[in-house]
Amino acid sequence: xxxxxxxxxxxxxxxxxxxxxxxxxxxxxxxxxxxxxxxxxxxxxxxxxxxxxxxxxxxxxxxxxxxxxxxxxxxxxxxxxxxxxxxxxxxxxxxxxxxxxxxxxxxxxxxxxxxxxxxxxxxxxxxxxxxxxxxxxxxxxxxxxxxxxxxxxxxxxxxxxxxxxxxxxxxxxxxxxxxxxxxxxxxxxxxxxxxxxxxxxxxxxxxxxxxxxxxxxxxxxxxxxxxxxxxxxxxxxxxxxxxxxxxxxxxxxxxxxxxxxxxxxxxxxxxxxxxxxxxxxxxxxxxxxxxxxxxxxxxxxxxxxxxxxxxxxxxxxxxxxxxxxxxxxxxxxxxxxxxxxxxxxxxxxxxxxxxxxxxxxxxxxxxxxxxxxxxxxxxxxxxxxx
Numbered sequence: 001x002x003x004x005x006x007x008x009x010x011x012x013x014x015x016x017x018x019x020x021x022x023x024x025x026x027x028x029x030x031x032x033x034x035x036x037x038x039x040x041x042x043x044x045x046x047x048x049x050x051x052x053x054x055x056x057x058x059x060x061x062x063x064x065x066x067x068x069x070x071x072x073x074x075x076x077x078x079x080x081x082x083x084x085x086x087x088x089x090x091x092x093x094x095x096x097x098x099x100x101x102x103x104x105x106x107x108x109x110x111x112x113x114x115x116x117x118x119x120x121x122x123x124x125x126x127x128x129x130x131x132x133x134x135x136x137x138x139x140x141x142x143x144x145x146x147x148x149x150x151x152x153x154x155x156x157x158x159x160x161x162x163x164x165x166x167x168x169x170x171x172x173x174x175x176x177x178x179x180x181x182x183x184x185x186x187x188x189x190x191x192x193x194x195x196x197x198x199x200x201x202x203x204x205x206x207x208x209x210x211x212x213x214x215x216x217x218x219x220x221x222x223x224x225x226x227x228x229x230x231x232x233x234x235x236x237x238x239x240x241x242x243x244x245x246x247x248x249x250x251x252x253x254x255x256x257x258x259x260x261x262x263x264x265x266x267x268x269x270x271x272x273x274x275x276x277x278x279x280x281x282x283x284x285x286x287x288x289x290x291x292x293x294x295x296x297x298x299x300x301x302x303x304x305x306x307x308x309x310x311x312x313x314x315x316x317x318x319x320x321x322x323x324x325x326x327x328x329x330x331x332x333x334x335x336x337x338x339x340x341x342x343x344x345x346x347x348x349x350x351x352x353x354x355x356x357x358x359x360x361x362x363x364x365x366x367x368x369x370x371x372x373x374x375x376x377x378x379x380x381x382x383x384x385x386x
Contacts, residue, residue: 050281052085052273057096057113059219060089063239063303064265067171068112070299071267071292078284083277087112096217103268104163110269115154115169116200116260117217122161123201123341124348127355128154128169130200131334133262134359138172140366141262141355142293145169148358153351160347164271168286170293171265174300178254178322179234180225180246185254185322188329197221197233201337202259208333218244225249234259237300238307247315256322258330265296 054072058064065087072085090096099111100118116129128150133141144150146169154167178185179198185191192210203213211232216224222245224230232250234257235241241253267289274282311317342349 049081050083050277052083052109053088053093054085054110054112055088055090055093055099055102055108056111057090057099057117057217059091059244061243062218063243064112064218064236065089067265067292067296067299070295071112071170071288074288074292074295075285078288079281083281083284085110090217090219096219099268100163100165103270104165106270106272108270109273110267113266113268114263115167115266116263119200119203119215121163122157122347124157124345124351126200127348127351128266129263130202130260131205131262131338132258132331134356135363136262136355136359138174138262138264139297140359140362142169142172142264143362144355144358145264149354150351153347153354157347157351166269166271166274168267168269168289169264170267170289171296172293173260173263173265174237174304175256176236176260176263177234177241178257178259178326179232180241180250181232181252181254182250184252184318184320185326187323188326191326195229195231197224197230197235198259200260201334201341202234204337205259205330205333208337209329222246222249237304238311239300239303242307242311242315247311247317251315251317253311253317253319254322255319256327258327258334 054068056065056068058068068087072087076084093108094102096113097117097120099108099113100121102108103111114129115125118125119130128141128145136144141150145154150169154169158165158167179196181194188209191206194211196206196211196213197216198206198213199215203215206213214224214230216230216233218235218240221230221233221235225233225246226249233246235244235246241247246253269285274285277285308319312319338348338352342352
């Protein structure tokens with residue numbers, strides 16, 4: 001076979017005008033590349049996302065843990081992945097009631113819970129969840145927190161106990177039931193001697209009504225009821241109570257109570273970790289808190305109402321309205337409890353007075369302005385028993 005002959009290319013002499021032209025081109029290109037590198041230094045020095053390890057105070061199956069995941073997703077999405085929050089369930093790192101200390105020490109970067117769970121650290125923290133809220137609902141309590149001085153008082157409160165945290169109150173909760181019992185509670189005397197679960201200042205209120213109170217985190221309540229360690233208990237709402245298994249151990253739930261009439265969730269950051277974030281990221285977090293607050297309240301209406309119906313239709317739970325006489329005794333017991341605590345704790349007193357002043361005008365405006373919806377409900381759907 002005849003081999004093809006390949007003609008050799010002529011080389012350009014080193015000193016020729018053409019070679020000089022090529023040298024100038026490559027020198028210019030290298031210079032331009034240097035300028036580009038100087039103009040966009042972050043391309044060469046790009047860092048990975050900031051990661052945070054969080055824990056909620058709720059078991060995985062509870063809708064409250066879902067709320068924690070919802071918040072984390074909003075932040076992760078809004079930062080474009082520059083901040084990634086991983087949320088673990090209660091007990092993964094510390095017990096539910098140990099969240100504040102773990103976040104303050106930096107064992108965790110942040111967490112999701114309620115301020116009432118820190119009651120043992122400083123009793124005044126329960127004022128963001130325990131009690132009648134001076135007739136405010138939870139959304140009004142959040143209005144007080146943001147615009148009525150509550151945020152500043154909370155920071156002062158955390159400073160007083162050396163908690164190195166940044167706190168965001170969010171997520172208004174509906175009025176919580178009086179609780180789950182073996183039989184309907186017809187009068188306050190029916191609570192005497194009952195082994196009962198609650199938290200915060202409600203411990204003192206139910207103790208004042210004669211109950212033997214034991215504070216337990218959410219995931220431990222139903223097992224305690226099942227083993228007879230408790231005769232009754234309250235947690236929060238139709239969805240959480242159903243998911244945690246309350247209808248498996250009780251078929252009686254008393255609706256409406258003043259022991260936790262106005263409560264919200266809390267998002268906690270370790271202070272050093274939060275302060276080290278870029279200002280833009282801090283602003284995103286602050287706005288994500290409010291977006292998550294609104295979304296949570298809408299999801300709650302949807303999910304709680306569905307489970308309220310299914311607790312009756314599928315789980316054979318009977319709901320009863322708490323008698324007005326018991327509600328009135330709750331108010332009187334609460335007043336006696338907080339009067340003693342305020343006398344011994346100046347910060348407790350300062351927070352009470354701030355809430356009361358805000359509630360005096362906010363609730364007056366609300367009651368005078370918003371029409372009672374019961375008439376319209378009865379008109380369209382017929383009067384329903386509680």
